[in-house]
Amino acid sequence: MQILTINGAEHRIDAPPEMPLLWAIRDLVGLKGTKYGCGIAQCGACTLLINGLPQRSCVLPLSATVGRAITTIEGLDDRVGQAVKSAWAELAVPQCGYCQSGQVMAATGLLSRNPSPTDAEIADQMAGNICRCCTYHRVKQAVRRAADALA
Amino acid sequence: MSTRILNLSRREFLAAGVRAGVGLTLGLSLPGVARVAETPSGQSGTLAPPVFAPNAFVRIGADDRVAVIAKHLEMGQGAHTGMATLVAEELDARWPQIEILAAPADAKRYNNLFWGPAQGTGGSTAIANAFEQMRKAGATARAMLVQAAARAWTVPEQEIEVSEGLLRHSASQRQATFGELAAAAAALPVPDEIALKAPAQFKLIGQDLERKDLWPKIDGTAVFTQDVERPGMLVAVVAHPPRFGAKVRSFDPVETLKQPGVRQVVSIPSGIAVLGDHYWAAELGRRALKVDWDERAAMVEGSAEISAQYRRRLEQPGVAARAEGDPDTLLARAARVVRADYAFPFLAHAAMEPMNCVIERRGEGGVELWYGAQVQTADQAAVARTLGLEPTQVRINTLFAGGSFGRRANPASDYVVEAAEILKAIEGRSPVKLVWSREDDMRAGWFRPAYMHRMEAVLGEDGLPVAWRNRIVGQSIAAGTAFESLLVEEGVDATSVEGAANLPYDIPNLKVELQTTELPVPIQWWRSVGSTHTGYATETFIDALAREAGRDPVAYRRALLAKHPRHLGVLALAVKHSQWGQPIAANRGRGVAVHESFNSYVAMVAEVTLEEGGRYRVDLVDVAVDCGIAVNPDIIRAQMEGGLGFGLSALLADEITIEAGAVVQSNFSGYRVLRANQMPQVRVHIVPSAESPTGVGEPATPVIGPAVANALAAITGRLYSQLPVRTA
């Protein structure tokens, strides 16, 4: 039995400690906003925040997250997260949408640590999140827009 | 306020219980509104009754909400918003009062008008085929609402104005909402003839209306197949053969069944399915499975052998897809022939959501499915065949697709049939969610076929081509599928030669030949289909001819496009906004390309920097598109950006290789795709037009590759004929 703190609420999970956080959150807790795209930390679809830092939940064993604050897209409501979501809407970033919660979480993590990134920093940091619809042009603009709004 | 209620929001999905989402309610009774009962699945279920349902596409509730029933799959391209815009335009509705429901599978009511009696989305046809149909649906509803108001107020219909969701009679100062008139309108006969607006009267068409799926796709509430839960559902993963053509000889499930959460292991035609309480349990079970594969009939060759075979076949003439004049003689006699051989690899679609499908048995004997269905009619038939049902017993609930790029329009309904086979193997005892891992998705095949082209030309004294021969070698996508009769004529699969056989350049002696090959590698359409390779070969080769002639690539194309005003139009627009002809640093170059696909015309000017060590970076792309009337300019811009990104990925990185019948790549570690730091700045310019709208999902994809390769060629003088072009 593991106790996870997700979006401020405690969840008791009966699962082996090596189970990836992604599948525990999706299939056992039932929060479906965090997506599976590759399972090997290559695509960023499963990005969520752990103690405010973006992490790939597909390769993170449950045991490594006990006692830490997990934030998923469903619980993203801090100032930075709000600014990111607004910028995403203003620029109409999503197409199919499947990668987008991961993109939003990665952008929030980026701006939480680095409130005024350069364009190159935005491009490099967001390069961890694949979007096969290739919404990258707007992703980069939206991160910039959110950074400006927060400044 | 109401815009998200029906849009497959997860909260509603979960809360809805048996309703389980949008468009899924059956037999909901809506007292007093007889016509709604005709709808197969009562999609208007969440509107307040009585509901006005004048046709298959529009539902107006007493609560003044308007539901548009979208017959096309939303896979990112904006089809839902597009359908709703067309209806709302003629209805004169307020955009916020519009909601979208996915249509049930029903080829009679929801067929693609370009495909005959088949429901499906593809070939960039959504807006094009539905442009009139959706507007008529909206206009019909509007006319009936007007008539109802005229009767209620005893005033002439002509004196009633409709605007932003309100009907008004100014003289008597009366007004009503759609919802207030819904019941009265529902009692009126549906008019046969209906007038549509002239383009000058459009209020919503041409505006950057907010996508209806915008917020659910930002806040994580949009429901994809992966997210569907059904009571008692098991998650299935399948151990697939490692090589194309291999089969299961025997398997040992003992270790698998010891895994906590694993419920069942069954043999199906495509492999061994492991069913578990959730994905991770099933996946661990699969890892513990021992399968002995029978590889006697397995594919033995790999990409290297295929290339060698194709190279040999390039030497042989093929079946003529187009023949004008006598290029063979001119080529044989010319003192100088410009020649290039091109090679294009297999490509995976690699949509971010790997293939998946939910299926369950229904009480009355049929089955019900939830997934991002792209060709509902074909899938319905395939599932019916698999399970011994009538197609009408197969209910499909079309969800958002997390990308497709053609993959979900599988000619064999592969992953859908696999889900049905699993349901059959467990005798329908529980709902099944088939989930493919990224590895399953990438190794399943159904790739963009590998192709080779031989391009040859002879230039005349003025430097313009007098002879052009384009020989194409590759597999046929349509052969052996339900699409064969539609697409293959006299041995030529139209999808193999599109973009080459209709070369727009005016060349007196011209031949396009096709050699169709056969391989055990399953293949299918990939965003922009034939143009993925023909656009590249033709547009880089014409550039090579311009270089040979010492002419400016834009001027050279113009000289050959006199009969093609729409090509010329986009070319001029892209060039005008670019810095074409201006000085540029020695390590930087500009390249141009223009190509028509799916009746939309796209030109691009790309600026590229060649870096130390031969790496290159695409800095800026000016895109001009002529897709007729621009229904939603922002969605068009988004599709140009995304479509060119998808094509740029294929230029820079994408490549599937096969060794001894097995796919080498299995995930994004080996199959490299475009990432944010490789995406150029993009400026999209839309040609103003009053022509009927054409598609935008695909036409940008084939143009970026040649534009960038031509920019590289402007720096280095080389022709880049092997894809991907990883380094210069």
Ligand code: FES
């Ligand atoms: S699913 Fe975790 S990085 Fe791709």
Ligand code: FES
């Ligand atoms: S929006 Fe489709 S994968 Fe990113």
